[in-house]
Amino acid sequence: MDIINLLKEGVEYKNFCRLLENNKLSHAYLISSPDEEYNKNFCKLLALKLNCGALCMCCGNCLKILNDTHPDVLNYPKNKNFVVDDAKAIIEEINVLPMISNYKIFIINNFNKATTQAQNKLLKSIEEPPKNVLFFINATTLETILPTVKSRTQKITLSTFEKASLIKLLKEKDGLVNENALIEGEGWPGLTLKYNENQNFLKNCKFVEDLLENLKSSKDIIKYSAQFSNKEGFEERLNILENSFDKILLNIVNGEEKDYSKESIALIFEKINEAKKQFLANCNLNLIADCLLLGILEVKYICK
Ligand SMILES: [Zn+2]
Known part of the structure; x- marks a missing residue:
């Protein structure tokens, strides 16, 4: 299938x-x-x-x-x-x-x-x-x-699919079913397939999720920046971060978000775009990650 x-x-x-x-x-x-x-x-x-x-x-x-x-x-x-x-x-x-x-x-x-x-x-x-x-x-x-x-x-x-249908999809497509992919995929078939195929992607998702939850002070930046600036998967982490803010934006519209405002998300998108540009221009990854995380932290507190 x-x-x-x-x-x-x-x-x-x-x-x-x-x-x-x-x-x-x-x-x-x-x-x-x-x-x-x-x-x-x-x-x-x-x-x-x-x-x-x-x-x-x-x-x-x-x-x-x-x-x-x-x-x-x-x-x-x-x-x-x-x-x-x-x-x-x-x-x-x-x-x-x-x-x-x-x-x-x-x-x-x-x-x-x-x-x-x-x-x-x-x-x-x-x-x-x-x-x-x-x-x-x-x-x-x-x-x-x-x-x-x-x-x-x-x-x-479009609506989500039942777990049983997704398991069938994964089994027939990839031959194996990663339980985490089913959880992270939240019923969306394309995302579930992607997570199932790509363990690194899943790891990066977890990392970004953890970052968004626990990035609270400039001290945390050092910790997350070191991992973020790893060359392997750097661009993927940027994309996941962008998607996470897409989701947060949706929550704001639905009145389910407390940490960010619509304006702050727009600022963060600017910062992510800036980071993407710098990445393509071969800038120092540590610097890009530092600036980005500091930017997100600033926006989070200034806009509150
Ligand atoms: Zn035909």
């Missing part, structure tokens, strides 16, 4: 099939969950369903979609984040009729990382696309998505 097979069992997919049967599809969907792989594969599954009702996974349509080479199922962004050039490419492509399929499908991954300008540029396309054009836009958080995008799309909020 791979992740797409699992997603077929999900309630959101079944709802989509019902809409399709009743000819009630919208032209633009905004699909969200904190799990990037889940989001991407869910969009892929919808494209598969529209192109091969039987989901055979072995016909030309299915194989091309699975390999991201289908001429009528186009994936964005072309580089890391969705930018104005991606929106321009879509605007150019949108009126070109599908070549082998009945639908022209635009899948946009990680739209939460799209720039404001790029989101604005896309508005008209998602509002009134030509007939048989469909947008499957996914995001790990809706916080950074413009209200104008939200109002022009149908929302699908």
Whole structure:
């Protein structure tokens, strides 16, 4: 079983099939969950369903979609984040009729990382696309998505899976089941798979979790910085840290967060971005980690 097979069992997919049967599809969907792989594969599954009702996974349509080479199922962004050039490419492509399929499908991954300008540029396309054009836009958080995008799309909020289904997924995919991966994955299939495959990732998650909980004074910085600045996994720790603050931001919105304010998270994101830039510029890792942790500590106390 791979992740797409699992997603077929999900309630959101079944709802989509019902809409399709009743000819009630919208032209633009905004699909969200904190799990990037889940989001991407869910969009892929919808494209598969529209192109091969039987989901055979072995016909030309299915194989091309699975390999991201289908001429009528186009994936964005072309580089890391969705930018104005991606929106321009879509605007150019949108009126070109599908070549082998009945639908022209635009899948946009990680739209939460799209720039404001790029989101604005896309508005008209998602509002009134030509007939048989469909947008499957996914995001790990809706916080950074413009209200104008939200109002022009149908929302699908993906839900978690039962432990038994996830165990089956891990067993058949990796052959082994790491109990910690199930705990850390919190029911999200893509995350659970990722944790199961990558023990180091799991270790880094634990480290960041511990750091966020126990970084309380400048004395703690020395302790955490030494471990943080290890070259192995440095970038991964930065990404995990960023994701952790994404989650905290979500808690703030839901009124469940006491340590940080929305403004303080924005400042921390700035500091994380700065650290990423310095990392790419080959700066001293110890210095980067020191500055970052000190920055987080400052923000935490100043903004309180
Ligand atoms: Zn097929």
